Amino acid sequence: MRIAIVTEQEYLEKGWKEDNILRIKLISLLRSEGYKFSESNVVIIDWRDKLIDLHGFDAIFISSSWNAVDFPNEFKEWLIKSESDGVPRLINCKEMILKSLDKKYYFQELASVLTNQNLVGGLIPTYFTPSRSENNANQKINFDQVQSFLKNLGCSSNEIVVKPRISADGKDVSKIKLDLKNDQTINEDLQVALGKNKVKESGGMIQPYISAIDTQGEYQLLFLNGEFSHATVKLPGFGSLDKKFIKKDDLPVAMNEFSEFIANYFYKNYKIIRIRIDLILDDEKRPVLLEAEFIEPNCNTDSVYKFSLEKLGKNDIYLPCDECPEYDETMNKFAAAIYNEAKRLSKNKKLKKNNQ
Secondary structure (H helix, E strand, O other): OOEEEEEOHHHHHHOOHHHHHHHHHHHHHHHHOOOOOHHHHEEEEEOOOOOOOHHHOOEEEEEEOHHHHHOHHHHHHHHHHHOOOOOOOEEOOHHHHHHHHOHHHHHHHHHHHHOOOOOOOEEOOOEEOOOOOOOOOOOOOOHHHHHHHHHHOOOOOOEEEEEEOOOOOOOOOEEEEOOOOOHHHHHHHHHHHHOOHHHHHHOEEEEEOOOHHHHOOOEEEEEEOOEEEEEEEEOOOOOOOOEEEEOHHHOOHHHHHHHHHHHHHHHHHHOOOEEEEEEEEOOOOOEEEEEEEOOOOOOOHHHHHHHHHHHHOOOOOOOOHHHOHHHHHHHHHHHHHHHHHHHHHHHHHHHHHHHO
16 A cells, blocks of 8 residues: 655655654554555655656645645646546545635535534635636625625624635735725725735635634644544734644633534545634634635644643653654544545555456
8 A cells, every 4th residue: 555645845855744753653554554665655745746656656645735825726737637547545535625725615615514503603704706717807896895795794893804715824815904994995905905916816705803813812623534633722913823732621612512513524525534623712702713724734733742742841852752642642643544544545446446
């Protein structure tokens, strides 16, 4: 059985800790089941390397290919090519990766699914603007349209955020203040935000800015096989990147229930073995989903590592994975989730070959 861990050229050259540890643990799992030459059976590859035979792998785990959002059409072609022989081998599944590359489509699906659920929580109200390739690409968007849309959803805010439908790491994201400004000034600011490269190319998402980002921070919950793995919270502030580990018992109860429903839905319907769910709390302490990351989220395992070091009282030194109990357990579960899905895909590949 051959497994590829997918990254981008930058991290192939300098290494990404999570990928390297996953590779070691996957090799160990292969050895435990009697596979020979197991080290060569698990490789880390650059998704843009045209010389790699993707059909030679039983499973392809997309991990740290974070430049994919800069080449969305090329990435879509790569996804299709990886299974062009009719054999499913992508982790997560190709259908959901294609759908989630543009946030508009999984937002629409989730909105439909959540309508009939008796859950505390919901999606952040989002006004989608067209991409360059869509039929209504030249449609002029003004603030009156956005304001009317938000009011119909019972939403009000003194600020809005504009971001691309296809993006990562806060690229081309704008925050626009609404108070103490006239409509003309707001519309001018909105046109500048909508004119940024990624927003113009992929279409935009206009959302209310929720004050909890400044007071509580953004929660990021990781699930493996539909089950909670670990969580972090970003330190308060717009655009903050600093995160800290947070225990499940310290998360709001409604946030646990809401995120577990979403993770289970995608696991059962699309076999999504890894998903990161990003949430905040609104003014009434209800969880609000900002994003669900299906493709190659930062899984925040380094926060678990730092938490393990803190528990051991060894914050300032480096320890290998197997000497950090919480971190080692997390990475073992992560590797096992990939391995079991790879086995399932490999079995299906053999059955398909035998039936030809």
